[in-house]
Amino acid sequence: MTQDKKLLVSAIKNGTVIDHIEAGNALKIIRLLNLPAHKKIVTVGLNLPSRAMKHKDIIKVEGKEITEEEMNQIAILAPKASINIICDFEITKKFKAKLPKQIAHVLVCPNPNCITNQERMDSLFHVIQNGTIKLKCHYCEKIFSQEEIKNYNT
Amino acid sequence: MNFQGKSIISINDISKAEILHILKHAENLKKKQQPNLLKSHIMGSCFFEPSTRTRLSFETAMERLGGQVMGFSDGKVTSAKKGETIYDAMKIIGQYADVIAMRHPVEGAARRASEATNKPILNGGDGSNQHPTQTLLDLFTIKECQKKLAGLSIALVGDLKYGRTTHSLAQALAHFGAKIYFVAPDILQMPDHICKELKDKKIKYTKHKKIEDVINKVDILYMTRIQAERFSDPMDYERVKNAFILTEDMLEKVKPNMKVMHPLPRVNEIDTKVDKTKHAYYFEQAENGLYVRQALLGLVLGKLK
Numbered sequence: 001m002t003q004d005k006k007l008l009v010s011a012i013k014n015g016t017v018i019d020h021i022e023a024g025n026a027l028k029i030i031r032l033l034n035l036p037a038h039k040k041i042v043t044v045g046l047n048l049p050s051r052a053m054k055h056k057d058i059i060k061v062e063g064k065e066i067t068e069e070e071m072n073q074i075a076i077l078a079p080k081a082s083i084n085i086i087c088d089f090e091i092t093k094k095f096k097a098k099l100p101k102q103i104a105h106v107l108v109c110p111n112p113n114c115i116t117n118q119e120r121m122d123s124l125f126h127v128i129q130n131g132t133i134k135l136k137c138h139y140c141e142k143i144f145s146q147e148e149i150k151n152y153n154t
Numbered sequence: 155m156n157f158q159g160k161s162i163i164s165i166n167d168i169s170k171a172e173i174l175h176i177l178k179h180a181e182n183l184k185k186k187q188q189p190n191l192l193k194s195h196i197m198g199s200c201f202f203e204p205s206t207r208t209r210l211s212f213e214t215a216m217e218r219l220g221g222q223v224m225g226f227s228d229g230k231v232t233s234a235k236k237g238e239t240i241y242d243a244m245k246i247i248g249q250y251a252d253v254i255a256m257r258h259p260v261e262g263a264a265r266r267a268s269e270a271t272n273k274p275i276l277n278g279g280d281g282s283n284q285h286p287t288q289t290l291l292d293l294f295t296i297k298e299c300q301k302k303l304a305g306l307s308i309a310l311v312g313d314l315k316y317g318r319t320t321h322s323l324a325q326a327l328a329h330f331g332a333k334i335y336f337v338a339p340d341i342l343q344m345p346d347h348i349c350k351e352l353k354d355k356k357i358k359y360t361k362h363k364k365i366e367d368v369i370n371k372v373d374i375l376y377m378t379r380i381q382a383e384r385f386s387d388p389m390d391y392e393r394v395k396n397a398f399i400l401t402e403d404m405l406e407k408v409k410p411n412m413k414v415m416h417p418l419p420r421v422n423e424i425d426t427k428v429d430k431t432k433h434a435y436y437f438e439q440a441e442n443g444l445y446v447r448q449a450l451l452g453l454v455l456g457k458l459k
Contacts, residue, residue, distance in 0.1 A: 113260055115260050115265070119239045120239070137262070138262075138265065139261065140261035140262040141262070
């Protein structure tokens with residue numbers, strides 16, 4: 001069990017490991033996926049050393065399989081994330097989060113005069129992938145870079 | 155092409171073929187009115203913020219087609235003041251009216267309204283976002299006075315940063331291969347995202363600081379107002395304001411077919427002496443709003459095909 005000693009976040013028997021999250025985003029993802037509500041064990045590693053990313057976050061969810069659709073909706077926060085589904089300590093499925101064409105609910109439109117910030121309703125963004133990623137609000141039609149989106153509906 | 159039941163929210167939702175179809179019907183209505191076309195139809199005229207030309211031309215358009223109008227011209231008289239959402243308000247008005255023309259100060263309000271009702275919404279302006287009927291009447295006017303839309307040289311002058319009219323017009327002109335000149339002080343130049351969109355569509359555009367740099371080359375000089383409030387330092391405004399005022403003497407060497415347009419209201423950016431010249435076309439432009447809105451009402455109510 002020498003490998004276990006190297007693990008900074010303990011291994012899980014059944015569930016999901018979301019790895020290679022950009023450092024600083026794990027807590028937002030936990031809130032967006034509403035993980036505390038499932039009453040399952042969630043372990044989090046923040047700012048772990050990573051060869052590829054220098055620092056990364058990691059989330060391990062015991063007893064819950066996170067679907068590709070769920071992951072895709074939050075892919076904007078974790079574009080490099082790899083998701084491992086664990087069954088009896090073995091990886092049974094592995095996938096990457098893919099940016100969907102539309103992102104509903106998750107993002108808060110930075111335009112204060114957008115209807116989504118004035119009334120109780122879901123936001124909706126169209127993802128424009130043209131070299132860089134841009135997000136166009138379905139309602140106010142303003143286009144934002146990822147960095148301009150500061151708030152998330154958690 | 156079927157417009158029945160369709161909302162007109164953003165110029166970006168309308169294809170080139172659809173634009174030309176709307177303009178064709180507007181042209182027909184300008185030639186020959188159809189006073190009974192929309193008999194027994196009711197338009198909800200929902201203006202949550204003040205408007206004169208847009209509201210009155212929508213209402214006149216409906217009435218001259220034989221339809222009726224109900225509504226309000228000030229959001230303060232509605233339940234919006236009590237905190238009612240746009241969604242609820244428009245759902246209810248949609249149960250009374252066959253079509254709704256609306257203006258609202260919040261961006262995206264018209265799109266939201268179109269989700270609340272299955273009756274067509276005609277967006278008469280949502281904050282600084284879209285004003286598609288203005289863009290369509292601008293295109294109609296350009297086509298009318300130049301006899302074509304393709305391959306024209308067009309200067310957009312004034313506040314290009316905040317002006318929704320010039321944004322939508324630039325985007326729509328991209329369908330027709332125009333050469334566009336943006337004439338504005340640096341701080342009010344056309345936003346990068348619109349320029350990038352034009353570039354992607356291989357539309358030629360250049361940026362300028364003075365009307366004189368481009369006026370003799372263009373077929374259309376589209377003027378807009380520069381508001382002093384946009385400048386943080388009033389001195390900056392004083393320095394640039396005269397470069398964006400059109401006077402009669404500037405028209406000496408322009409192309410004979412050149413027309414001056416303006417979405418109105420103007421303040422001082424077009425000297426009144428220009429009104430009498432053969433180049434002034436802004437009053438005709440305002441009149442054309444009537445025919446374009448008539449065409450849209452007829453189309454979305456399924457009475458024009």
